[in-house]
Amino acid sequence: MHDIRAIREEPDVYDRNWARRGLPPQTPPILKMDGERRAAQTELQTLQQQRNEKSKEIGAIKAKKGDAQTLMDEVAALKTRMTELEEREKTLAAELDMHLSSIPNLLADDVPDGKDENNNKEVRKWGETPRRNDVKDHADIGAGLGMMDFETAAKVSGARFVFLSAGLARLERALAQFMLDTHTEEHGYAEVSAPLLVNTDTMYGTGQLPKFRDDQFETTDGRWLVPTAEVVLTNLVREDILDEDVLPRRYTAFTPCFRKEAGAAGKDTRGMLRQHQFYKVELVSITHPDESWKEHERMTECAENILKKLKLPYRTVSLCAGDIGFGSMKTYDIEVWLPGQGRYREVSSCSNCGDFQARRMKARFRPAGAKDTQFVHTLNGSGVAVGRALIAVMENYYDADDAGIIVPDALLPYMGGIKKVMPLEGIDAAAQKGKKAAGL
RNA sequence: GGAUGGGUGGCGGAGUGGUUGAACGCGCCAGUCUCGAAAACUGGAAUAGUCGCAAGGCUAUCGGGGGUUCGAAUCCCCCCCCAUCCGCCA
Known part of the structure; x- marks a missing residue:
């Protein structure tokens, strides 16, 4: 949400900035x-x-028993x-509000120009990505293990769902726990267990509504399934006036995420790369306005650190103007190397939303000794997507000799002694016939 | 799901149609006193919008939305939320 008074003062600044996202001038109708x-x-x-x-x-006259009829x-x-x-005022206010709340955030100056993901700028790269001949894609590896079952999931739920079982399910849980422990113990984030169904105001606060209604699962009683824990963690400070000295606040949560993927028909249909439901460990920071850019770099490093500890090759890109999200001023995507695809794929997206969400949520703080309040800045980042991290572990740690997955050192403490996830007994034949995973 | 009781300023808590933006208490800020502090005393302080160069004015806001009225925190209707009890349930 934007400050209408600021728009009145310098409409050109806004229109020029929005033009970088490919929007026609917005301020004339607004003004x-x-x-x-x-x-x-x-x-x-x-x-x-x-x-x-x-x-x-009238009151005064009546008190003296006079006649106030005139x-x-x-x-x-x-x-x-x-x-x-x-009525006119109400209608116009609603229209203006609808219009304003559907316009994206301003971009930071150092966001690269560009129309789509091809114009994103790589800022750093970590790890070796050797060419190998024995690579397999995670869907094949999962089938070979007998622990990844899309057919049954389709029967039970529909497309874009999956059953994981046995060692793979355990590996997913290990990943989540490892990430959570790292963020709470090493990065200073407070762990939160949060609601997954939220009301409309909450979805509005972080910017999912009103514009992205079609991407969300709505319940019959008017609630919404969270598409990311960003929604709940950020709304933790909704309508709050915080003391300056409690900033920054850092929250992390491990939650399922639900997305309709309405605009992604036909995209990533193979495997579990793009699902209606997936697990993610999320990071959210609430900061002083002067600190948010520093926090943005810090948060990105926290997410990268997860991949480093897992020894998964990655690169970090700064999203270009055309690819950056609605509420964000600047976003780093962290992309992990997937040998099966021979390319990097997003496992994390770290955004500084400035005061954009804070305005919508009325999330403020009072500077020490000051009378007036200011909006906080909000940041969110995946730390990281668990489902996709699992894919990356499967493909990067795949051992072609025995079709198993070596457990990364960082996950060993969470695997109950399992050092390698091996195919279930008798799975080869079943997998080849396209039968249901034997582990289920 | 059923029943009952509630939602008032940072907090507690008055207030059932007319200078009530809202008593009182706590907390908060400034001052007096003090070497300093505490206590005591005095004073100040809501939020948003709008008009104005400014000083300042005006409007709205007592869970939300409608209504009655010249006038609503106060009366009526609908909704939401919270608490307690019953039922159900992981």
Whole structure:
């Protein structure tokens, strides 16, 4: 959400910035609505003032048992116009609000120009990505293990769901726990177990609504399944006025995420890369406005650290203007190397939203000794997507000799003594026939 | 799901139609006193919008939305939320 007063003052700044995202000038219609709204409001307030004054007089006259009929008629006469103005003001305000809340955040100056992901700028790269001949894609590896079953998931739930079992399920859980422990014990994030169903105001606060309704699962009682823990963790400070010294606040949570993937028809249909439901460990920081850029770098490093500990090759890219998310001023995507695909794929996205979400949520802090409040800055990042990290572990740690997956050192403490996830007995034949995974 | 009781300023808590933006208490800020502090005393302080160069004015806000009325925190209707009890349940 943007500050309408700031837009009034420098509409050009806004239009120029939004143009980088490919938007046509937005401020002319905004300023027009705003002007009309204020005109209606001013006239209405004048009439309200008259009404209040006269009503007060009536009260005084009646207290003395006088006759106030003339005044009462006068006030009654104001009503038609007042009702008219009230409605006009309300309609215009709603329109303006709808318009404003559907416009994306301003971009930071150092966001690279560009139309789509091809223009993203690599900022660093970590790890070796040797060419190998014995690579396999995670869906094949999973089938070979007998622990990844899309057919049954389709029967039970539909497309874009999966059953994991045995060692793979355990590996997924180990990943989540490892990430959570790292963020809480080494990176200073507070662990939170949070609601997964949220109300409309909450979804509005972080920017999923009103614009991205079609991407969300809505319940029959008007609630929404969270598409990411960012939603709940960020809304933790909604409508709060925090003391300055409690900033920054850092939260982490391990949750399922639910997404309709409405715009992704036909994309990534193979394997479990893009699902309606997946696990993710999320990082959220609430900071002082002066600290958010530093925090953005720090958060990105925290996410990268997970991949380093897992010894998974990755690169970090700065998203270009055309690829950056709605609420973000600047975003780093961390992409992990997937040998099976021979390319890097996103496992984390770290964004600084500035005060964009804070405005929507009315999340503020009071600078020490100050009378007025200021909006906090909010940041979110995946630390990291568990499902995709599992894919990366499977493909990078695959041992072609025995079709097993070597457990990365960092995960050993969480695997109950399992050092390698091996195919289930008799699985080869079943897998080749396309039969249901033997582990289920 | 059923029943009952509630939602008022940072907090507690008054207030059932007319200068109530809202008593009182706590907390908070400034000052007096003090070497300094505490206590005591005095004063100050809501949020948003809007008009104005400014000083300042005005409007709205007592869970949310409608309604009655010249006038609503106070009356009526709908909704939401919270608490307790019953039922159900991991």
